[in-house]
Amino acid sequence: MIRLENLTKHYGPAHDPLIAVDNVSLDLPTGEICVLLGPSGRRAVGPSGCGKTTTMKMINRLIQPTGGKVFINGKDTSTVDPIELRRSIGYVIQQIGLFPNKTIEENICVVPDLLGWDRRKSRDRAKELLELVGLQPDLFLKRYPKELSGGQQQRVGVLRALAADPPVMLMDEPFGAIDPINREVIQEEFLKMQREIRKTIIFVSHDLDEAVKMADKIAIFRSGKLEQYAAPDDLLARPANSFIEDFLGSDRALKRLRLVSVGDAMETDFITVLETDSVEHARARIRSSRSAAAFVLDAEGAPRSVLSEQVAEACSGTVGDHAEPVKSTVPLTGDLRQAVSVMFAHDMPLLPCIDEAGRLAGVMSYRSIVHHLGHGGKA
Ligand SMILES: Nc1ncnc2c1ncn2[C@@H]1O[C@H](COP(=O)(O)OP(=O)(O)O)[C@@H](O)[C@H]1O
Numbered sequence: 224m225i226r227l228e229n230l231t232k233h234y235g236p237a238h239d240p241l242i243a244v245d246n247v248s249l250d251l252p253t254g255e256i257c258v259l260l261g262p263s264g265r266r267a268v269g270p271s272g273c274g275k276t277t278t279m280k281m282i283n284r285l286i287q288p289t290g291g292k293v294f295i296n297g298k299d300t301s302t303v304d305p306i307e308l309r310r311s312i313g314y315v316i317q318q319i320g321l322f323p324n325k326t327i328e329e330n331i332c333v334v335p336d337l338l339g340w341d342r343r344k345s346r347d348r349a350k351e352l353l354e355l356v357g358l359q360p361d362l363f364l365k366r367y368p369k370e371l372s373g374g375q376q377q378r379v380g381v382l383r384a385l386a387a388d389p390p391v392m393l394m395d396e397p398f399g400a401i402d403p404i405n406r407e408v409i410q411e412e413f414l415k416m417q418r419e420i421r422k423t424i425i426f427v428s429h430d431l432d433e434a435v436k437m438a439d440k441i442a443i444f445r446s447g448k449l450e451q452y453a454a455p456d457d458l459l460a461r462p463a464n465s466f467i468e469d470f471l472g473s474d475r476a477l478k479r480l481r482l483v484s485v486g487d488a489m490e491t492d493f494i495t496v497l498e499t500d501s502v503e504h505a506r507a508r509i510r511s512s513r514s515a516a517a518f519v520l521d522a523e524g525a526p527r528s529v530l531s532e533q534v535a536e537a538c539s540g541t542v543g544d545h546a547e548p549v550k551s552t553v554p555l556t557g558d559l560r561q562a563v564s565v566m567f568a569h570d571m572p573l574l575p576c577i578d579e580a581g582r583l584a585g586v587m588s589y590r591s592i593v594h595h596l597g598h599g600g601k602a
């Protein structure tokens with residue numbers, strides 16, 4: 224666990240300091256990702272830095288705090304030798320900072336070498352790590368950084384920080400320099416890796432979408448102060464003040480959609496009928512339920528066609544004469560953003576949700592989405 228306690232950094236004269244970080248306290252459980260989020264000082268326009276990098280660098284003591292403490296697994300880090308401390312914490316920076324005159328293998332092995340690992344063991348580790356991110360060791364171990372694309376270099380930067388298997392990682396806008404498409408890929412890849420390695424991670428970003436995607440907890444900074452510390456869904460559902468509301472944007476409800484899985488939001492009390500049933504029978508079933516349609520399944524349980532309430536009210540004959548083919552479906556494992564996108568694209572007010580075998584498992588409607596968002600997300 225990482226705990227920041229009244230962490231503070233002043234620059235300049237004591238009588239009139241620039242307060243870069245102002246009394247920041249937070250707890251981050253082991254194995255979680257905390258994103259420090261706020262406007263960035265590095266940008267040419269917009270507000271100046273809000274203290275994210277300074278906060279991060281006080282954790283590995285690249286910057287000495289003016290006040291307050293950092294605890295890692297209960298240990299006050301000011302009692303640890305700073306060089307030891309830094310070697311026990313992985314660090315990834317936006318500029319990547321690979322050594323240009325070292326090979327990829329040597330770059331990845333920097334910290335293990337400093338720690339005096341057996342050479343064989345650290346070389347094996349480099350190989351194993353490259354494989355983890357889909358870079359073939361045979362092709363990459365002996366190359367130099369400039370022979371790699373930006374995205375590949377960034378992957379190596381992350382691997383280097385992971386090489387000595389530190390329990391804690393600090394990542395300062397690690398994917399900021401990568402083009403948007405590759406950034407999405409690297410983010411996904413990193414999250415997949417994190418599900419296995421379960422590091423405790425402090426991650427700086429000025430990108431709300433990135434934060435919502437990556438974070439277990441988001442810490443929103445303004446002018447050195449921690450304005451709100453909450454899980455992404457909580458933050459989007461309940462911004463603490465108008466500054467945060469503005470920062471999150473007027474589309475924050477849409478941003479929440481990707482945090483909710485289809486399986487969590489769908490309605491499971493759907494109605495199924497047979498093609499040979501009468502419309503009258505289907506109509507009675509629909510009327511006596513909360514559903515606005517009845518589905519016809521095939522022999523495997525997959526949704527084949529749908530009879531809407533309007534059609535059922537207006538027609539007679541058999542279901543097979545009037546039901547319309549199902550245009551699309553969404554998997555249970557998808558998120559609400561995906562579901563909404565399909566609903567709009569195919570003009571489907573009721574979207575069948577299917578399990579791994581393709582069987583109908585639930586139905587997504589406008590109502591189920593609003594209901595779910597209105598109740599603050601996952602229970
Ligand atoms: N070495 C320094 N000396 C004086 N002021 C600094 C120094 N480093 C950072 N600052 C100031 O502290 C504030 C926070 O900076 P920083 O933590 O880098 O912001 P962020 O990472 O959120 O962009 C900014 O106003 C910045 O100008």
Ligand SMILES: [Mg+2]
Pocket residue numbers: 263264265272275276277427
């Ligand atoms: Mg910064």
